[in-house]
Amino acid sequence: MFEVIEIEMIVPNLHLLTVRAPDIAEQIKPGQFVIVRSDEESERIPLSVADWDRKEGTITIIFMEVGVSTQKMASLKQGEYIPTVVGPLGKPSEIEKFGTVVCIGGCYGIGSIFPTIKAFHEKGNNVISIMEARSLNLLYWKDKIKPFCSSLFTITRDGSDGDIGHIKHIVEILHKNGIKPDRIIANGCTFMIYKASKDLSIFNVPIIVSLNPIMIDGTGMCGVCRVTVDGKMRFACVDGPDFDGRLVDWEELLTRRKQYVDEEAFLVHNSGCGGI
Numbered sequence: 001m002f003e004v005i006e007i008e009m010i011v012p013n014l015h016l017l018t019v020r021a022p023d024i025a026e027q028i029k030p031g032q033f034v035i036v037r038s039d040e041e042s043e044r045i046p047l048s049v050a051d052w053d054r055k056e057g058t059i060t061i062i063f064m065e066v067g068v069s070t071q072k073m074a075s076l077k078q079g080e081y082i083p084t085v086v087g088p089l090g091k092p093s094e095i096e097k098f099g100t101v102v103c104i105g106g107c108y109g110i111g112s113i114f115p116t117i118k119a120f121h122e123k124g125n126n127v128i129s130i131m132e133a134r135s136l137n138l139l140y141w142k143d144k145i146k147p148f149c150s151s152l153f154t155i156t157r158d159g160s161d162g163d164i165g166h167i168k169h170i171v172e173i174l175h176k177n178g179i180k181p182d183r184i185i186a187n188g189c190t191f192m193i194y195k196a197s198k199d200l201s202i203f204n205v206p207i208i209v210s211l212n213p214i215m216i217d218g219t220g221m222c223g224v225c226r227v228t229v230d231g232k233m234r235f236a237c238v239d240g241p242d243f244d245g246r247l248v249d250w251e252e253l254l255t256r257r258k259q260y261v262d263e264e265a266f267l268v269h270n271s272g273c274g275g276i
């Protein structure tokens, strides 16, 4: 059982969960994830690890409340215990000295890209971070991320913080500031990383995205997380989650992500938790 050390809603609909998991905290590397169940009945949710404290033996996750299982997770209380935290899973991100690395985070991806930003900075890269959100009230961890970047830009769709726009606007920000990326990293929802992979391909450099398909075992056994990358079938849980977004079959991935929307809507409707 894993003790809940901290649970709080950091911005509307996004929650921070810190649990005591010393073995995972000891081994985790940037880019890896865990599979969490908040109780025995809940589905298994793959979540990137946004931070950890090896001394305290804790890991921190940022998750979005989207369905019954994440609603249950959001209602956990400090001091309670959860039955499942499995990890670290997946391959760690490739952290080398690439030169100028542009790191883009949106939604829960602002949290999950934090360890990668830190690691690129520590490796001596020139790290440019770009955080995107619908509005200022959905941005978080700017102060935590800033010390590891040579520049940090924000984009909001309503212009309430930083530049007004969406992912496509990143091209303009980079051109305007004379930034030539050697590598681009994007973390966030599937649509956001898809857009980043399309819109930023003009820079002709790897666009590493952390894929988040539906998963069950997280160890390459069930095949549920299969994705097509560069024409080959890959398992996101063991071959990824990082892949070059320019090579991902997005149409297939976006369709597979929507596979259980009706079942999820039914469960939420009948759970007494409100509705979607």
Ligand code: FES
Pocket: 214, 215, 216, 217, 218, 219, 220, 221, 222, 223, 224, 225, 226, 235, 236, 237, 238
């Ligand atoms: Fe089962 Fe990846 S989650 S093979």
